[in-house]
Structures are given as C-alpha cells and as structure tokens.
Amino acid sequence: MYFRLGLSFAAVICATVAVSEEVKPTEVLFVDGAVEASLSGQPGDPSSGADIMNKGAGNCIACHQVSALAHLPFQGEIGPPLDGVADRWSEAELRGIVTNAKIMFEDSMMPSFYKTEGFIRLGDEYTGKAHGGGEVQPLLTAQQIEDVVAYLVTLKE
Template sequence: MALVAIAWLAAPRPAEAEESLHSYAIVGDAIPEPLTGANGDAAHGRALVVERASTCILCHGGPFPEQKFQGDLAPNLSGSGNRWSEGQLRLRLVDASRLNAATIMPSYYRVDGFDRVGNAWRGKPILSAEQIEDIVAYLVTLRD
C-alpha cells in the first residue's frame, strides 16, 4: 500500500487548472512573446528540467552532472541557448508538433486534438504557462 502511495505522489501531474490557456502568436518557427507577459525564473526552470516528473530529462541529456540516467532519445540540451532563440524554444515546449508532426516530444501547453488522454489530464496542459517560461528562461542560459 505504501508503494502505491509513493508511486501516486511521484507521478506527473497536469498543470494546475487555469481559467484558460494564455493566448499566443506563432511567428515563423517561434512564439516570440512570453505566454505570461514576463520572463521566467531560470533557477526554477532548471529544477523543472531535471525533475523526472516533467519528463525533460527522460528524453534529453544535458549539463546535469548530479543526474544519473539522462535520456538520449532527443537532442542534448547543452548549448540550447546557442541553437535556438527564446521564441523557438517556447514553441518547442508549447507544441513541438507544429514544427514536426511526427515528433515524440509532448505538447506541454496544448489541450486539444488528442485521442487518448487520461481523465486527470483532460483539458489541462502538462505544464503551466509559468512553468513553460521558467524552462525557457533556463534553456536560453545553456550556451556551451
């Protein structure tokens, strides 16, 4: 019973219910403006990236020496700030399928067009707009 409770607590959770998703405009291959109207917190963004519940580190490796078993299914996050602009990173987090329909990257801030969604996730983004901005703020600092 205790193991079930621990597994439940460790499982990823949908972002807190928001009144509605923040609107955004896609320009080319980017969402140039922050979803929240403000830049995020890079330190909180790093914590989200390495937290296995948010899934980043399950697929991506990066400059996280304290983390064992980093992913290798997706691009290494080292140098993300050199490869992509803030807006490009934002779109990749919000809905990477807009750039590549066959991507395995989850759409972290999309709630429509999915066929099989668990009840706990239905109508809710995986990450909140604030969490997206925090992760973007961290990823743009990765220059090496």
C-alpha cells in the same frame, strides 16, 4: 485613507492585467514554430526551470541530456542533447518548441507541453481512466513554460 484605497485599487488592476496577459493554450500564436511573447506575461525563473527539467510533467532529462545537470542520473537519449541549445535556437524558438514542438517538427515524439485539445483517448493523468470531462490542464502552466525557457537560454557553449 483615500491614498490607501487608491493603492489597493491599483493592486486590483495590476492583478487583472497580469491574468489577462496569460496566453491560453488554444490561443498561442506560432510564427514558423516560434512564439515571440512570454506565455505568462512574466519573465521566467531559470532556477525553477532547472527544477522542472527533472520533475513532474516536465522531466525533460527523461529524453534529453544536459551536461550542466550531470548530477542528475539517468538522462535519456531520445531527443537531442540540450548543451548549447541557446546557441542554436532563439528564445522565441525555444518557447515554441517547449510549447508544442510538433508545430516546428511535425512528427516529433516530444509531448506538447502547453496544449489542451486534440488528444486521442485523453486520460485522467496516469490513472488509465478517461479524463473526467472538465477543463483540461496543459502538462505545464504558462509560467512553468517560461521558467523552462529561461533555463534553456542559459545553455550556451
């Protein structure tokens, strides 16, 4: 009985630690545009990252071409192709670019995927109406950012 209580106590502590390790969008530490540590405190899942490349608020291939995802039609041409992107950038740099590309590239058109303030006429998603005033959710969660980064570091030539 003591043993089981102890276990569940440990589980509670672990959960608390995991939550507190998530870096809030307003507290991300950039060094020359790069972000060293995992935003979620957890490793990313590259297969989830590959999914996010093609869906929801990620939709990276709307603007970037990825040969490894050639089965997905209508890849965009706005940003640079991502083939070999892990040869050109470190994991920390990739995390920084996905989190907020404008830190490294001031005038980048790329949306800032882990940012919650400083917007002009922030809307309520795609309704065209004003944001309701509650907590602003970033385009991607900390874990989704990590998943995308985990996928991007696989793109070597």
